[in-house]
Each structure stands twice: as structure tokens, then as C-alpha cells.
Amino acid sequence: LQFSKNEIDENNQLVNQIVTMDTYQLTNVIKSLPKDLKNALLIELAAEIEEDANEFDPDVIEEDTGFPDEKISNLIRLREYIRKQYEIAPMVQYEPKLLRVRVSRGKDRENIGKRYKGYCQMCEKPSRFWEVAEIFNNPTKELEFMNLSLCPTCASKYRQLRNDKTIMMNFAKNIRSAEIIDPSALIDEDCVTFTKAHLAEIQMVLELDKSIPIFKEVEYL
Ligand SMILES: [Zn+2]
Numbered sequence: 001l002q003f004s005k006n007e008i009d010e011n012n013q014l015v016n017q018i019v020t021m022d023t024y025q026l027t028n029v030i031k032s033l034p035k036d037l038k039n040a041l042l043i044e045l046a047a048e049i050e051e052d053a054n055e056f057d058p059d060v061i062e063e064d065t066g067f068p069d070e071k072i073s074n075l076i077r078l079r080e081y082i083r084k085q086y087e088i089a090p091m092v093q094y095e096p097k098l099l100r101v102r103v104s105r106g107k108d109r110e111n112i113g114k115r116y117k118g119y120c121q122m123c124e125k126p127s128r129f130w131e132v133a134e135i136f137n138n139p140t141k142e143l144e145f146m147n148l149s150l151c152p153t154c155a156s157k158y159r160q161l162r163n164d165k166t167i168m169m170n171f172a173k174n175i176r177s178a179e180i181i182d183p184s185a186l187i188d189e190d191c192v193t194f195t196k197a198h199l200a201e202i203q204m205v206l207e208l209d210k211s212i213p214i215f216k217e218v219e220y221l
Pocket residue numbers: 120121122123124125150151152153154155
């Protein structure tokens with residue numbers, strides 16, 4: 001059994017809807033599916049959830065010691081380093097098999113959670129159960145810093161926001177215009193805070209990567 005490209009796209013759309021459902025809605029949807037689709041969907045869902053990593057980090061100090069700062073000693077050097085990283089970053093690759101598996105991802109994304117010492121970039125509180133969420137859907141390159149460190153509550157909120165194209169276009173614009181001195185960007189009614197270095201890294205990639213549809217459209221705004 002192989003899925004065609006169209007079927008994979010439809011599946012992905014469905015998966016995007018499903019990952020934002022609550023348990024009750026989800027149970028009903030799954031109950032209503034024919035058996036082989038049910039199995040395929042569950043495998044696909046597992047793969048999707050795999051894309052955003054969950055991490056339990058017992059070393060996180062859960063009392064508030066201050067949101068990490070990551071001062072930049074040399075912005076020009078940092079931007080040059082990111083430009084090189086971007087050039088050599090592997091392309092995101094999928095192999096269409098029974099399910100769509102992202103084969104290019106490394107295990108280095110947990111660095112983001114470590115850099116934020118378990119702090120959530122939305123509520124700015126530390127959590128031992130931090131999650132790493134891809135900033136934008138469907139990235140073209142594997143770059144570990146194109147992720148956010150979030151607590152479980154904000155992570156599920158973020159995944160909902162991430163499916164809204166208009167919200168994400170505005171978020172991308174806000175990231176681009178954010179100042180290193182106040183490294184934060186509004187996303188809908190919420191705010192995502194970055195370390196100075198992390199913001200500079202993301203801004204550099206937004207300059208370089210014209211392939212992400214969101215940014216192409218931002219150019220026209
Ligand atoms: Zn949070």
C-alpha cells in the first residue's frame with residue numbers, strides 16, 4: 001500500500017486539523033473511520049506528534065531564576081555563522097512510504113530547550129516538561145534553531161496558532177521587525193520571547209529563506 005502525493009497532502013491536512021482537536025473530538029473522528037484508514041491515520045498521527053518533540057528534563061530548576069538572555073558579543077559574526085549554517089543545512093526530506101516519514105531530522109532540536117533552560121517562550125515560566133515546536137510548518141531546511149521551547153500548555157496553543165496562515169504571516173513580520181534589544185514578537189494575542197542570539201539567528205534565516213510560502217507572501221504585504 002502506497003499513498004499518492006495527493007493522498008499524502010490530504011492526509012497532512014487532516015492531520016493538521018486533528019492535532020488541534022481535544023480528546024473527545026478526536027475519539028469521535030477516529031471511531032467514524034473505516035479500519036485501514038484508521039490504522040494509517042494513527043501511524044501518520046504518531047509521525048506528526050514525533051515532529052514536535054517532548055522532553056522531560058529533570059535538571060530544569062522550576063523556580064523562576066530569570067528568562068535566559070544569551071547576549072550577543074558580535075552580531076556580524078553571528079549572522080555570518082548562521083549564513084554558513086543555512087548554506088550547509090540539509091534539506092528537509094520525506095520518503096513517501098506507507099506513511100510520510102521525515103527522514104532528515106537529527107536529534108539536535110533538544111538544544112533549543114536546553115538553551116532556554118526549560119523556560120517557555122510564551123508564558124516565560126520554567127517547566128521540566130518542556131516541548132520543542134517547529135516555528136513554521138513545512139520548513140525546507142533542517143535547522144535546529146528554527147524551533148521554539150514551550151511548556152506543554154503553550155505548545156498546544158502554539159500548534160493551533162501555527163495552522164492559521166494570517167496569524168503566522170503577521171508573526172513572521174513581527175519577528176523580522178523585532179529589535180535585538182527587546183527580543184520578542186507578537187503572535188495573535190500572545191507574545192513569544194526569544195534570547196537575543198536566538199532572535200538574531202531566526203531573523204537571518206528569514207532573510208535567506210525565500211522558499212517558505214509565508215515569507216513570499218510577507219514580501220507583498
Ligand atoms: Zn508556557
